[in-house]
Amino acid sequence: MACPTPEVAVVIAHPAAPYRKTAQALVQSLERQRIPARIRPADRLIPPLCPRLWVAVGSRAVAAIRKVDPDTPLVAVLVIDESVIEKARPATGVILMPPPEHQWRWFRRLLPRVKTLGVLYTPDHHDRLQILAKLGQRDGITIVPIAVETPERLAEALAELPDSIEALWLLGNGRLFSATTARSILITAFRKRIPLIGLSRQWVEAGAVYAFDWDYETLGRQAAEQVVHLWRHPENPPPPVPPERLYLTVNRQVFRHLGLTLPYPLPEGTILLP
Amino acid sequence: MKVTFSFPTRFNLFLTAIVVLSGLGTAALLTYQQMEQRFRDLHRQGEILARLMARNVEFPLYVSDRRTARQVLETFQDFPDLLFVRIYDDQCREWLTVIYRSRPAVRTACPPDHPVPGLIRWFWNDTPLPLLLDAPVTAAADSGEASLFFDEERRPLGHVVVGFDPTEFRHAAHRSIQRVLAFTAMMIVPVLVFSWWRSQRLTRPLQRLHGALERLTQGGSEPVTVSAPIPEIRLLEEKFNTLIGWLENYRKDLEWLAYQDTLTGLHNRAWLQHNLDRIIRETTESHHSLGLLFLDLDRFKIVNDTLGHETGDLLLQTVADLLKRVVRDEDAIVRLGGDEFLILLANLSLIHNRATEQASRVAQKIVEQLNRPLTIAGHELMSTFSIGIALAPHDAQDGETLLRYADTAMYAAKEAGRNTYRLFQPHQSAAGERRLSLEAALRRAVERHQLQYHFQPQIRYPEGTVVGTEVLLRWHWQGAWISPAEFIPLLEETGLIVEVGEWLIAEIIALKRRWHRQGLCDTGFCHIGVNVSPVQLWRSNFAERILALLQSRDDDSVPISLELELTESALVQPSPAILATFTRLREAGLRFAIDDFGTGYSNLAYLKRFPLDTIKIDQSFVRDCIDDPADASLITAICAMARGLGLAVVGEGVETPEQAEFLRRQGCHVMQGYLFAKPMPAEAFERFLRDQLQAVS
Numbered sequence: 009m010a011c012p013t014p015e016v017a018v019v020i021a022h023p024a025a026p027y028r029k030t031a032q033a034l035v036q037s038l039e040r041q042r043i044p045a046r047i048r049p050a051d052r053l054i055p056p057l058c059p060r061l062w063v064a065v066g067s068r069a070v071a072a073i074r075k076v077d078p079d080t081p082l083v084a085v086l087v088i089d090e091s092v093i094e095k096a097r098p099a100t101g102v103i104l105m106p107p108p109e110h111q112w113r114w115f116r117r118l119l120p121r122v123k124t125l126g127v128l129y130t131p132d133h134h135d136r137l138q139i140l141a142k143l144g145q146r147d148g149i150t151i152v153p154i155a156v157e158t159p160e161r162l163a164e165a166l167a168e169l170p171d172s173i174e175a176l177w178l179l180g181n182g183r184l185f186s187a188t189t190a191r192s193i194l195i196t197a198f199r200k201r202i203p204l205i206g207l208s209r210q211w212v213e214a215g216a217v218y219a220f221d222w223d224y225e226t227l228g229r230q231a232a233e234q235v236v237h238l239w240r241h242p243e244n245p246p247p248p249v250p251p252e253r254l255y256l257t258v259n260r261q262v263f264r265h266l267g268l269t270l271p272y273p274l275p276e277g278t279i280l281l282p
Numbered sequence: 283m284k285v286t287f288s289f290p291t292r293f294n295l296f297l298t299a300i301v302v303l304s305g306l307g308t309a310a311l312l313t314y315q316q317m318e319q320r321f322r323d324l325h326r327q328g329e330i331l332a333r334l335m336a337r338n339v340e341f342p343l344y345v346s347d348r349r350t351a352r353q354v355l356e357t358f359q360d361f362p363d364l365l366f367v368r369i370y371d372d373q374c375r376e377w378l379t380v381i382y383r384s385r386p387a388v389r390t391a392c393p394p395d396h397p398v399p400g401l402i403r404w405f406w407n408d409t410p411l412p413l414l415l416d417a418p419v420t421a422a423a424d425s426g427e428a429s430l431f432f433d434e435e436r437r438p439l440g441h442v443v444v445g446f447d448p449t450e451f452r453h454a455a456h457r458s459i460q461r462v463l464a465f466t467a468m469m470i471v472p473v474l475v476f477s478w479w480r481s482q483r484l485t486r487p488l489q490r491l492h493g494a495l496e497r498l499t500q501g502g503s504e505p506v507t508v509s510a511p512i513p514e515i516r517l518l519e520e521k522f523n524t525l526i527g528w529l530e531n532y533r534k535d536l537e538w539l540a541y542q543d544t545l546t547g548l549h550n551r552a553w554l555q556h557n558l559d560r561i562i563r564e565t566t567e568s569h570h571s572l573g574l575l576f577l578d579l580d581r582f583k584i585v586n587d588t589l590g591h592e593t594g595d596l597l598l599q600t601v602a603d604l605l606k607r608v609v610r611d612e613d614a615i616v617r618l619g620g621d622e623f624l625i626l627l628a629n630l631s632l633i634h635n636r637a638t639e640q641a642s643r644v645a646q647k648i649v650e651q652l653n654r655p656l657t658i659a660g661h662e663l664m665s666t667f668s669i670g671i672a673l674a675p676h677d678a679q680d681g682e683t684l685l686r687y688a689d690t691a692m693y694a695a696k697e698a699g700r701n702t703y704r705l706f707q708p709h710q711s712a713a714g715e716r717r718l719s720l721e722a723a724l725r726r727a728v729e730r731h732q733l734q735y736h737f738q739p740q741i742r743y744p745e746g747t748v749v750g751t752e753v754l755l756r757w758h759w760q761g762a763w764i765s766p767a768e769f770i771p772l773l774e775e776t777g778l779i780v781e782v783g784e785w786l787i788a789e790i791i792a793l794k795r796r797w798h799r800q801g802l803c804d805t806g807f808c809h810i811g812v813n814v815s816p817v818q819l820w821r822s823n824f825a826e827r828i829l830a831l832l833q834s835r836d837d838d839s840v841p842i843s844l845e846l847e848l849t850e851s852a853l854v855q856p857s858p859a860i861l862a863t864f865t866r867l868r869e870a871g872l873r874f875a876i877d878d879f880g881t882g883y884s885n886l887a888y889l890k891r892f893p894l895d896t897i898k899i900d901q902s903f904v905r906d907c908i909d910d911p912a913d914a915s916l917i918t919a920i921c922a923m924a925r926g927l928g929l930a931v932v933g934e935g936v937e938t939p940e941q942a943e944f945l946r947r948q949g950c951h952v953m954q955g956y957l958f959a960k961p962m963p964a965e966a967f968e969r970f971l972r973d974q975l976q977a978v979s
Contacts, residue, residue: 026431067426088427104427163345182429186422190432192341208430 016045016235017059019073021066021086023049026224030086031065033228034235041236061238063231067182070096081238081245085231086224088182091132093248100238100245102230106220107250108139114256116147117271118218119175119203126152126173126202128165128193130180137179156180162189166196175203175217190214203266209257212281217262221279223253255279293485297477298470305466313462314401317455321401324363324413328446331358332417335367336442339378343369343439344421348378355380365412365445369419372438383447388412390443412445487515491522503530543617545595546602554616554624558681561614561626562674571634573627573641576670576688577605577648580700581851582621584816585663589857593659600656601665608647623667624688634676638705645669645703653701666701668692677706690714721772723759728778728785733757735786736961739970740811740932740954743942748974749952752811752847753790754961755782770815779815787812787831787844793964794842802971809843811875816852822859825866832870845896847877853888864893875932880916889927897924899950901935908940921948 016038020031031047038045045063050072062082064070070084074096084093084101093101115122125144129137137153144151152173156165162184169176176197178185185193185207194215197204206216230252237246257279263270274280287295335355342351355367359382366388369378374392394416420436422429487508494506505523510516541553549557565572579601586594598621605615609625616624627644630637648667655662670691678684691706693714698704727733733755740750757764773779790810797803818824832842846867853860853876864874875896876889880903899920906913917933924931933945936955945953959970 022428024428024431066428068428086427088430092426104430160345163342163347163350182426186429187432187436188340188344188421192345210430210432214432 015059016043016061016063016239017057018045018047018063018065019050019053019069020047021050021064021069021072026222027065027086029224030228030231033225034063034065034085034231035228037229037232038235041232041239043236043239045235061235061242063235064096064101065231067092070099081242083231083234083238084248085227085234090248098245100234101248102227102234103248103250104222104227105250106254108136109143110250110254111220112140112143112147114218114220115175115177115205118256118258119205119268120271122149122174122203124150124152124173125175125177126154126169127177127179128154128156128162128184129178130156130184132181133179140177140179156184159184159186159189163192166192169196169200169202171200173202175205177205178207201266203262203268206257209255209279212257212259215262216259217266217268218256218258221255221257222251223255226253227251257281293481294474294478297481298474301470301473301477305470306463309459309462309466313455313459316458318401320451320454324446324451325415328413328415328444329417331361331364332415332442332444335444336417336419339369339442340419340421340439343371343377343419351378352380358382363447363450365447367445368443369440370443371440374441377440388414388445390414390445392441392443394441394443412447414443414445416441416443418442483511484515487512487519491515491518494522494526498526498529503533546599546617548602548605548623549614549616551616551618554618554681554685558626558685561628562679562681562684565628566675566679568629569632570628571630571632571637571676572674572684573625573630573637573644574672574674574684574688575625575627575641575645575648575703576672576685576692577623577625577667578669578692578696579621579623580666580668580696582665584820584851585665589659589661593661596658597656597663597665600658601652604651605648608644608651624685630673634673637673637676638671641671641673642703642705645671649701649703667703668695668700669703670695670706671703672706686714687711693717717772720759720764720769721776724757724769724772724778725776727757727759728773728782731785733782733785734963735789736963737810737967738954738961739959739967740952741958743946743951743953746958748971750809750811750843750845751967752954752961753786753813755786755813756961774815774817777817779817780821783812783814783818784827784831787828788834790844791831791842797968797971798841800968802968802975808841809845809873811845811847813877814846814848814852816849819848819852819860819863825863828867828872829870842871843873844871845873845875847875847898849877850879850881850888853892861892868893878934880920886923889923889929894927894929896930896932898932898934898954899945901955904933904935904941904945904955905937907944908938914944917945917950918948921945921950925949 018031018035020027035045035047050064050066050069053072053076055076057076059080062073062077062080064073064082064084065086067084067087070082070087070092073080073082079098082096082099082101084096084099087093087101087103089103089105093099093103115125125140127137127140137151141151141153143149150172152170154165154169156162176193178193190211191214194204194211196202198215203217204211204215206212206214206219208219209221212219230249234246234249237244255277256275258270258274259281260270261282335358338354339351342348342354351369355369355378358364358367361382364382366379366381366383368376368380368390370392371377376392388411418438419440419442421439422432422436487510490506490508494502494504497504503526505526506519508515508519510519541549541556543550562572579598582594582597585597598617601623602615602617605623605625609615609627612628614626614628616626618624625644625648627641630640648669652666655664657663670688670693672678672684672687672691674684677687687706687710690710690713691704694704694707694710695702704710734757736754736756737751738754739748740752741747742749755766755770757766757769770779773782790812794803794810821827868874873895874893875898876894877898878900879897881900897920899917903913903916903920907917908914921931930952931950933941933950933953934955936942936945936953936957938957941955942953942957945951962970
């Protein structure tokens with residue numbers, strides 16, 4: 009059976025709002041570039057599928073695409089870090105995780121009095137832990153790394169959090185830091201009165217002191233730029249890029265509860281909760 | 283035994299049943315709804331609790347931390363009715379069970395299969411099972427960035443099964459039922475009190491109406507006042523009273539019709555039967571006497587039959603008006619029927635003699651009032667009463683006896699010559715009883731043809747030849763001959779005379795034919811005289827019946843030569859009908875004779891008007907004609923008158939040759955009497971005729 013006209017197939021991993029917003033922004037940008045694009049759900053990739061280019065919105069979309077087509081170039085967006093893209097080559101994309109330096113700057117600005125920072129991490133994030141360690145050393149802040157290899161070890165790790173740490177930083181994959189584990193992590197932080205730096209706006213809404221949130225339209229536009237580049241130069245894929253635009257989301261109640269003071273002025277676009 | 287309840291009782295019982303059933307029904311419904319709501323709440327709470335527990339054990343189960351899970355679950359210790367919670371992992375292995383309250387081991391299922399039992403079945407189960415509710419325990423899928431947004435898909439991690447103790451629920455339900463039942467009972471009491479009060483208000487007027495109806499059926503006719511608060515019942519009361527008014531009017535009309543004689547406007551026999559005993563009782567109780575006058579209009583039948591019923595009715599009305607004028611207002615006049623009247627004289631003296639005088643005075647007054655000619659429909663009539671008087675309580679204390687005694691006294695008055703009154707005397711009672719016995723025996727005798735007839739020859743004097751005979755009825759009863767003067771009037775009063783007369787004529791026709799065949803009539807014997815009562819003559823079909831008998835004979839060649847003997851009273855009212863009867867019978871060959879001439883009606887005009895053949899001089903004149911010049915002169919005059927009118931003369935009761943000779947000298951040659959022969963049976967008369975034949979030959 010002959011393939012339909014080659015196009016950009018946008019595969020969406022999840023019907024949740026971040027995925028939809030990102031995919032819509034992506035398609036709109038491609039339409040402006042006159043590149044035909046079509047959105048498909050990840051669980052409905054039924055052959056024959058022979059797009060000229062894949063766009064995966066979310067890591068599950070990446071896995072689904074590579075399951076049916078391991079060779080066609082792929083642009084991934086709304087994935088946590090480069091490791092997902094690395095496993096899906098030929099691929100590029102836009103990752104969610106901002107550079108550690110960027111995060112560190114905001115940490116320093118929002119929690120300037122923290123001198124001991126606990127970092128819950130999984131071994132696959134050891135590189136980022138090293139960067140944080142260097143930044144801490146530079147700024148005189150003690151980094152207390154707490155390695156958690158599996159979720160089963162998380163309860164124990166939380167129970168044994170050193171009393172010295174003044175804030176808790178999370179470095180890990182989605183298996184360790186999920187909705188299931190978030191409650192215990194947040195409860196532990198709340199009980200120990202330790203500011204928890206969240207991983208997203210949802211974490212802040214659940215009790216984290218602050219986190220970054222993404223501008224999903226910008227993520228879609230960034231992904232569209234990657235697509236255009238690959239559309240025109242398929243032999244020369246661009247490297248993955250971090251998000252260009254982030255919002256700061258702050259839980260003022262947690263700030264007050266922990267006796268912290270918000271530094272003013274806050275960056276433009278900061279979301280204050282509640 | 284069938285128990286009958288009154289309407290209010292039935293109404294209240296019905297209302298009680300309705301209230302009780304409604305109350306119990308409502309209570310049951312409310313209790314059921316309440317229990318169902320509680321059950322739903324319990325179920326809902328259980329579901330929420332199960333989900334809450336599932337949420338709380340999500341992380342411990344995810345990380346397989348039983349200690350934390352137990353700590354978490356033990357915080358639900360104080361949740362009411364919570365028996366246990368059991369957690370299964372995703373392989374349906376029991377991972378943890380926390381028991382909150384002691385309870386026998388309960389089986390739970392995995393994968394969960396705990397259908398929600400029906401409330402009724404669950405509630406009434408003898409050994410109530412715990413209410414089991416479950417909720418899945420899920421964990422976030424390992425989905426990379428999705429964990430950031432908390433929107434990631436979830437995968438099953440296990441199940442939580444929560445068991446609730448139904449005991450408290452059942453106790454609460456029982457308490458609820460008891461409360462509702464108690465409330466219902468408390469509600470029923472005032473409702474029933476109100477219903478009883480209300481039903482009394484509703485039914486009391488109906489009961490009054492019912493009582494009025496009862497009284498109405500027993501003869502009462504008082505209007506009823508029910509004072510009902512309900513317009514419909516007031517309307518019913520109004521209509522009821524209207525109906526009572528109508529019924530009262532109808533009752534009066536019916537009473538008038540039942541108790542009044544429509545011809546005269548007097549009370550009738552029914553009124554008398556209904557009131558006589560009461561009047562006697564009341565009179566006696568008031569220490570007075572009651573006089574009962576039994577009046578019988580003499581010879582009314584003659585008027586009725588000769589002048590017609592209309593004239594008879596007018597006579598009765600005239601007599602009734604006359605009686606009304608004679609008696610006092612407090613007295614009562616009753617027409618028993620026909621020509622019989624009663625007068626009840628109230629409040630006579632209790633002293634017998636004085637009461638007798640008072641009653642006699644009234645009777646005499648009546649006799650005097652009637653003892654003069656009355657002009658009725660152009661006819662001048664003489665009408666008299668025979669009056670019998672009986673007094674209560676002196677003669678009798680009950681109505682039936684008193685009436686019978688008055689009747690007896692009335693017959694005594696009749697026997698005394700009519701147009702008079704008689705007071706009841708005990709010996710009259712015996713005579714009355716004999717009269718009743720005679721009447722009954724006479725009826726039987728007529729039915730069985732036990733009456734006899736004898737022949738008394740009529741002799742031509744001095745030749746001694748038999749020219750005819752008179753047939754005389756005879757009755758032999760209880761070993762004695764009863765006088766014709768006693769039983770002939772009975773035959774006339776009972777009407778039996780018509781039947782007897784026809785029977786007698788039929789017998790004579792048969793005898794005459796036999797005698798003719800035997801040659802017994804060859805001596806010149808030609809006619810047979812038969813007495814005819816006025817009752818017979820005045821019947822409209824008399825001529826027709828006689829002619830029918832004559833035509834029924836086998837041999838009409840034999841001359842019958844019947845002579846019908848009439849009394850003067852039979853001719854007292856010469857009507858066209860009687861004249862027509864005379865004419866028809868004479869044309870058939872029958873002769874007419876006046877019997878007992880000179881003793882009856884004094885107006886001799888009838889001799890000219892009726893086509894008569896013979897005058898029979900009464901035996902009372904003949905008996906004394908030798909010794910009493912007056913009787914002799916009368917006989918002389920009668921014979922002369924007969925010759926002048928062209929009538930034959932027969933002397934009756936001739937017993938001596940002197941009498942026979944005297945009659946012969948006056949021109950009377952046919953005689954009848956013991957001088958020649960006594961009345962004799964048919965066989966003897968036949969022998970008498972044969973002897974006559976032999977003597978002649």
